[in-house]
Amino acid sequence: MVHKIILKSQKKILKNIFMVKVPYFVPEISAKEISAVSKVLNSKWISAGKILLKCERKFEKKLKVNQGHCVGVSNGYSALYLAMLLAGIKKNDIVLMPNINFVASMNAAKQLDAKIKLIDSESAFNPNISITDLKKKLSKKVKALVVMHYGGYPCDMDELLKLKKKYKFTLIEDSCHAIFSKYKGKILGSFGDFSAFSFYANKNLTSSEGGMLYCKKAKDVSKAKILKNHGLNTNSFLHKNQSFHARYDVEQVGFNFRLDDLRASLLSSQIDNIEKKNYLRFKVFLEYKKNLKENKKISILFSEFSKNEFSRHLFVIKTNFKKLLEKKFKKKGISYSCHYKPINQLSVHKTKEKFPNSENLFKTIISLPIYPGLKKNKIKDICKIINSI
Numbered sequence: 001m002v003h004k005i006i007l008k009s010q011k012k013i014l015k016n017i018f019m020v021k022v023p024y025f026v027p028e029i030s031a032k033e034i035s036a037v038s039k040v041l042n043s044k045w046i047s048a049g050k051i052l053l054k055c056e057r058k059f060e061k062k063l064k065v066n067q068g069h070c071v072g073v074s075n076g077y078s079a080l081y082l083a084m085l086l087a088g089i090k091k092n093d094i095v096l097m098p099n100i101n102f103v104a105s106m107n108a109a110k111q112l113d114a115k116i117k118l119i120d121s122e123s124a125f126n127p128n129i130s131i132t133d134l135k136k137k138l139s140k141k142v143k144a145l146v147v148m149h150y151g152g153y154p155c156d157m158d159e160l161l162k163l164k165k166k167y168k169f170t171l172i173e174d175s176c177h178a179i180f181s182k183y184k185g186k187i188l189g190s191f192g193d194f195s196a197f198s199f200y201a202n203k204n205l206t207s208s209e210g211g212m213l214y215c216k217k218a219k220d221v222s223k224a225k226i227l228k229n230h231g232l233n234t235n236s237f238l239h240k241n242q243s244f245h246a247r248y249d250v251e252q253v254g255f256n257f258r259l260d261d262l263r264a265s266l267l268s269s270q271i272d273n274i275e276k277k278n279y280l281r282f283k284v285f286l287e288y289k290k291n292l293k294e295n296k297k298i299s300i301l302f303s304e305f306s307k308n309e310f311s312r313h314l315f316v317i318k319t320n321f322k323k324l325l326e327k328k329f330k331k332k333g334i335s336y337s338c339h340y341k342p343i344n345q346l347s348v349h350k351t352k353e354k355f356p357n358s359e360n361l362f363k364t365i366i367s368l369p370i371y372p373g374l375k376k377n378k379i380k381d382i383c384k385i386i387n388s389i
């Protein structure tokens with residue numbers, strides 16, 4: 001009976017998805033990318049192998065970091081979890097992180113039994129981590145700080161690096177939104193001791209599911225490679241080339257956080273095109289800005305970031321008429337989202353602490369559709385609704 005009800009509601013959801021006039025996101029997979037995946041399928045080697053290795057090297061070049069310092073993993077969460085584990089986080093260690101973020105960092109730190117302190121957003125217009133609140137909560141006892149570059153817009157890296165020098169915490173960048181965004185000319189995700197990327201379906205780069213971990217120190221790369229593969233001191237690609245090796249052993253209590261050649265082939269092919277795709281997102285950003293410029297009832301987050309050097313993962317407006325707008329979007333079949341419900345308001349992570357800026361943001365922000373293939377006429381339709389409130 002319950003199963004039948006679930007199936008019925010799934011059917012309804014699917015029907016609604018196809019009724020939507022403007023989806024929130026549409027992944028774009030080119031013929032070249034499909035052909036790259038087919039090639040791997042036909043090669044008879046689909047698990048982690050040389051395609052993944054090539055893809056990691058390609059990613060490092062874009063990130064402008066040392067060769068051999070990126071490790072492909074199964075998703076953004078596993079990259080974050082490994083980063084925390086390699087940072088040595090264990091029971092009761094203090095970890096700071098933003099209150100406005102996807103829940104992955106919080107879950108990872110909780111899995112490690114860390115003591116988590118949440119930090120408010122910079123302002124009611126900027127969801128990135130507040131340096132003022134951070135300074136209040138920092139001490140020499142803090143083991144790690146996680147920052148997330150919201151929508152691909154940089155946190156205040158100069159201030160964060162100064163604080164890192166003073167307090168000596170491990171800096172972990174959640175760079176899942178920031179595919180090759182820049183801060184003062186340097187690529188985000190290359191500042192921290194560790195950095196995590198997600199290649200989930202709605203990300204600027206996708207392999208359907210997938211992730212990348214960047215480790216500043218070479219010794220952490222070696223550990224990550226072992227931990228992501230059950231703790232084994234070998235992998236099946238080496239087996240293929242060397243047959244069973246006599247020193248086969250399990251050195252760590254590991255995980256299965258692997259990324260395979262099939263997904264890596266899609267990712268690798270997408271990396272070749274990322275500048276063009278990010279540029280098309282920039283054009284979407286400009287088009288929204290143009291269509292909304294007379295509207296005094298909304299403001300656009302990060303609208304002053306006018307150069308083409310950000311990933312533009314999100315396009316977020318802020319309005320006191322959020323509920324009304326949501327109603328209108330639903331009626332007209334416009335999909336939207338909200339990034340994010342503050343972590344301290346999620347049932348499983350609830351706290352009574354006050355975070356005025358994140359609370360204000362949650363009440364007032366709406367994420368609008370943004371993707372390279374979003375056409376001007378659709379943007380106009382969306383803006384027409386926004387301009388009617």
Ligand SMILES: Cc1ncc(COP(=O)(O)O)c(C=O)c1O
Nearest residue numbers: 075076077102104176198199200
């Ligand atoms: C900011 C942020 N952090 C972490 C994650 C987790 O990535 P994944 O879903 O690949 O585990 C996501 C993805 O949704 C994200 O947007």
